[in-house]
Amino acid sequence: MNTIHIALLGYGTVGKGVYQTIKNHQSRFKALLGSEVKIAAVLVRNIERHHLPDQDVLLTTNFEDILQLPKLDVVVDAIVGSEPSFTYLQAAIKKGCHVITANKEMFAHHGGQLKALADQHQVSIGFEATVAGGIPVIQTLNTLLNINKITKLEGILNGTSNFILTKMRQEDLSFADALKLAQELGYAELDPTNDVEGIDAFYKAMILSQVVFGEQPQWNDVQRKGITEITAEKIKLFSGIGLRFKHVACLEKTETGIKCSIKPVLVSQTHPLYQVEGVQNAISIDADIVGNIAIQGPGAGMFPTASAVVEDFIHLYNPIQSTQYQEAQKKKAAAAPINWIITGEGLGQFKANVPLNSVKVLHPRVLLASGVEEDFANYVKEDPKLEYFQVFGEVNLLGKSKDNKIFIKI
Ligand code: HSE
Numbered sequence: 001m002n003t004i005h006i007a008l009l010g011y012g013t014v015g016k017g018v019y020q021t022i023k024n025h026q027s028r029f030k031a032l033l034g035s036e037v038k039i040a041a042v043l044v045r046n047i048e049r050h051h052l053p054d055q056d057v058l059l060t061t062n063f064e065d066i067l068q069l070p071k072l073d074v075v076v077d078a079i080v081g082s083e084p085s086f087t088y089l090q091a092a093i094k095k096g097c098h099v100i101t102a103n104k105e106m107f108a109h110h111g112g113q114l115k116a117l118a119d120q121h122q123v124s125i126g127f128e129a130t131v132a133g134g135i136p137v138i139q140t141l142n143t144l145l146n147i148n149k150i151t152k153l154e155g156i157l158n159g160t161s162n163f164i165l166t167k168m169r170q171e172d173l174s175f176a177d178a179l180k181l182a183q184e185l186g187y188a189e190l191d192p193t194n195d196v197e198g199i200d201a202f203y204k205a206m207i208l209s210q211v212v213f214g215e216q217p218q219w220n221d222v223q224r225k226g227i228t229e230i231t232a233e234k235i236k237l238f239s240g241i242g243l244r245f246k247h248v249a250c251l252e253k254t255e256t257g258i259k260c261s262i263k264p265v266l267v268s269q270t271h272p273l274y275q276v277e278g279v280q281n282a283i284s285i286d287a288d289i290v291g292n293i294a295i296q297g298p299g300a301g302m303f304p305t306a307s308a309v310v311e312d313f314i315h316l317y318n319p320i321q322s323t324q325y326q327e328a329q330k331k332k333a334a335a336a337p338i339n340w341i342i343t344g345e346g347l348g349q350f351k352a353n354v355p356l357n358s359v360k361v362l363h364p365r366v367l368l369a370s371g372v373e374e375d376f377a378n379y380v381k382e383d384p385k386l387e388y389f390q391v392f393g394e395v396n397l398l399g400k401s402k403d404n405k406i407f408i409k410i
Contacts, residue, residue, distance in 0.1 A: 002035040004317070005071040007097075008042045009063075009088060010079035011050050013186040014102050014129070015042065017306030018076055023053070025310070033317055041066050043079075043088075063088050067095055074316065076309060077101040080190055086110045093117050093125075100312045102129035102305055105194075108203035111210060126312025131204045132157055132281040134304030135297040136311065141211050141285070148287035150212045153251040157204040157262075159279035159300030160188045160195035161227050161247040165264075166277045169235045169244065175228070187279050187300040197226035198247065198262045205249040205260055208283075212251065213258055223261040230264055238266055246273050340376050342367045344386035 006022070008015055022029070022037055029037040041058035043066055044050050052059050060066065063084070066075070075092035077099065079085050085106040089099050093114065101107055107114070107130045118125045128138045132155070144150065156162050160182045167178040179196065182188045187195075194200040202224050206216045227247050235245060243266040252259045267274045272294045276282040281299025286292050298304035343366050360368045368391070369376070380386035 001030070003071075004033065004035050004037045004073045005040040005069065006037065006074045006076055006313075007066045007069065007072055007092075008039055009066075009075065009077045009085070011042050011044050011052075012078065012080070012190075013302050014305045014309070015076075015078035017302035018078060018309050019052075021303065021306040021310050032314060037313075040069055040072060063091070067091060072097055074098045074100065074313065076313075077103050077106070078309075079103060080105070082106045082109050086114070089114055090117060093121050093123055096121060096123060098123045098125070098316045100126035100129070100309055100316070102309060104130040104200065104203040104207060108206040108216075111207060124316045126309070126316055127207065128312045129305050129308035131207050132283060133159060133279075133297070133299040133301060134307045135281055135283065135295055135299065136308070137208070137283050137295060138211060139311075139315075140293070140295060141208070144285065144287055144290065144293070145212070148289045150285060150287045151253060152286040153208060153212060153249075153283060154273065155205075155208070155249050155283035156246055156273055156276050156281050157201040157249050157283075157299070158195055158198070158247060159281055159298070160192065161198075161201070162276065162281070162299070163187055163279045164196070165227060165230065165235070165245050165247065168230075168232050169239055170277075172232065174232060175230070182279075185279075186302055196228050198224045199226075201247065201249050201262045205251055205262055208249075209251050209258055209260065213253055215258065217251075217258040217260045221260075223263060225263040227264050243268055244274055246276065248273060338373065339368065339370045339391035340373075340388050341391055342369060342376060342380065342386060342388045344380075344383070 008018060011019070019039055019042070022039055026036065029035070039057050041060060042050075042052060043060055043063060045061060047059060047061050050059060058065060058069070066072070072095070075089065075097045077085050077089055080103065082105050085101070085103045086109070089101065092099050094117070099114070099118070107127050111127065114125055128136060131137055141150070160179075163182045164175065164178040167173045167181060168175060173181070179188065179192060183192060189195055189200060202222065205222075206219070209216045227245070230245050238245065245264050246267045247263070248265050249262040250260065272284055273282055276296055279298055279300050280296055282294060282296035284292060284294040345365070376388045380388055
């Protein structure tokens with residue numbers, strides 16, 4: 001079997017998450033790509049601080065070792081800050097590797113240059129993990145951008161800030177204690193200044209602007225304010241009148257250019273961002289054809305971010321799913337018992353054709369039963385008076401018959 005070789009730059013929260021996710025989901029990669037996926041090397045700053053679970057993975061502090069690997073297909077950037085990440089990724093692209101980055105600061109500064117370089121060398125760049133953790137916002141925007149025109153975006157883009165504001169309100173914690181908790185849980189950046197001063201959200205907003213509008217606003221024109229001046233007293237006061245502080249990034253295309261602000265705002269119950277709590281991020285997108293779409297999910301943390309990286313990885317390879325995998329998926333879907341209503345005039349006939357105890361009569365013309373669609377399709381296909389409908393929602397199941405059909409309590 002073919003093997004895809006990956007080098008991982010950085011072994012902090014995100015790096016470890018990517019390492020473990022790739023290691024723990026080999027069978028999924030094999031099924032999707034028809035290839036094994038192997039972490040060949042990990043680049044760290046200080047070798048003494050790290051220990052890898054696998055002996056055969058190179059742990060190095062020297063990026064040249066990565067470039068010299070005999071086989072290298074993809075470089076995953078899980079380090080923080082513009083440099084040395086930008087330099088490393090340029091070298092990787094020039095060597096013909098695909099790159100995936102979770103590094104928002106670097107990508108906000110240099111995304112355009114990296115993309116141009118990648119085009120030149122016919123490799124791809126994945127950057128889903130740079131914005132909103134595990135939420136597939138970049139994929140969503142790319143899908144929307146074909147015919148729709150996006151006019152406005154509003155988002156909670158920093159999990160740490162949202163976590164802090166939520167904990168301060170819900171548990172009456174001080175800013176410092178809530179921040180400490182966010183750091184312990186691995187949400188915050190190494191230097192949490194970027195989180196609490198809105199710098200992290202700013203980088204993310206710039207990346208979104210580039211994706212949506214093809215350009216960024218002048219950085220100096222962006223109004224940016226963090227959450228450090230939000231006190232427990234203010235939170236309590238506004239909470240008492242039904243308002244919550246949320247740290248929101250807004251991007252809007254106006255006649256005079258792109259307008260962008262990143263600041264704490266007070267949100268009322270009627271706004272979609274009101275109920276976005278804890279480390280959750282959310283993005284509300286206004287597009288001219290579809291209207292408003294809002295997506296929400298975990299905005300930080302080891303596995304949500306790793307999820308974005310590995311999904312990017314799959315998209316890089318643009319896999320044509322193996323026939324074996326497709327067949328397995330079909331079988332899995334077909335085998336899952338589903339609840340059905342069968343109705344129509346020929347019901348007496350239908351009832352006689354199925355095992356007696358696998359159906360329940362709801363009405364002389366309505367039966368409820370469970371099983372795979374194929375069964376019901378076969379039963380009704382010869383009688384145009386019969387119809388069947390899938391039932392959505394949970395029903396109380398009584399148990400299984402010997403033939404594995406499920407009885408339903410009505
Ligand atoms: N520190 C970032 C946050 C991590 O809290 O959102 C994810 O980018």
